[in-house]
Amino acid sequence: MNSNSKLALTIVTLLLGMIMLTMASVPIYKVFCKLTGYGGTTQVATSFTTQHGTRTYKVRFDSNIANDLPWNFSAKQTDITVKSGQNAIAFYYAENYSDQPIIGTAVYNVTPHQAAKYFVKIECFCFQEQLLKPGQKTLMPVTFFLDPSIEKDPELKDLDTITLSYSFYRIAEK
Numbered sequence: 001m002n003s004n005s006k007l008a009l010t011i012v013t014l015l016l017g018m019i020m021l022t023m024a025s026v027p028i029y030k031v032f033c034k035l036t037g038y039g040g041t042t043q044v045a046t047s048f049t050t051q052h053g054t055r056t057y058k059v060r061f062d063s064n065i066a067n068d069l070p071w072n073f074s075a076k077q078t079d080i081t082v083k084s085g086q087n088a089i090a091f092y093y094a095e096n097y098s099d100q101p102i103i104g105t106a107v108y109n110v111t112p113h114q115a116a117k118y119f120v121k122i123e124c125f126c127f128q129e130q131l132l133k134p135g136q137k138t139l140m141p142v143t144f145f146l147d148p149s150i151e152k153d154p155e156l157k158d159l160d161t162i163t164l165s166y167s168f169y170r171i172a173e174k
Contacts (some may be wrong), residue, residue: 020161040077051111053084053148061090062165072134076139081095084118085148092125092166096132103171105129118150119162131172 001010012016059082061075076091096102106126121127125140132138142164150156 010139025150026099032096035089039086047048049076051148053146053151055151056081056083057089057146057147057150057159059088059159060161060163061092062163063092064073066167066169069094069102069104071102071104071168073166073168082146084150085107087122087143087145089141089143091166092142093137094132094140094168095137096134101133103131103132105171106166106168108164108166112156112159114153114155114160115150115159118147118153118156119164120145120147126166130168159164 018122041125058079060076060079063074065071065073072093072095074093076093080088080090082088094104107126108126110119122143124142124144130138130140144164146162152158
């Protein structure tokens with residue numbers, strides 16, 4: 001094999017490697033965010049915790065909607081106080097003001113971002129797209145707990161307030 005063939009093979013191999021890395025970057029990033037809580041990504045569990053901590057935290061609820069979504073979307077309560085390990089439920093209210101069925105999806109984050117890896121959701125309306133018919137009103141629950149190991153994180157030793165924020169975006173009309 002001459003040097004031109006080796007160079008061509010090296011370039012093609014590098015190009016294929018870069019394409020494969022690009023295709024894998026989004027799933028790898030999602031896994032990284034779930035494991036570390038990076039960017040405010042919460043954890044997900046299938047059942048409530050039985051471990052309890054001693055510290056109390058205020059969890060605030062925030063709601064936002066995209067400009068092209070004719071819905072009212074708001075938290076039913078502005079905040080609740082929970083102990084780490086305490087199972088909790090909060091409700092968000094949504095109403096479709098339009099005369100068309102609309103599908104929306106909610107994205108979320110937790111601030112401060114360092115606390116996200118300890119914020120564990122059991123069930124959430126954000127796990128699925130939401131269809132609201134014209135004029136439909138609905139309550140949407142989120143059940144969660146704060147992992148008691150949050151109390152051992154030295155970066156969060158002075159933390160007393162965590163904010164769970166949702167933003168709803170239009171997906172499609174049905």
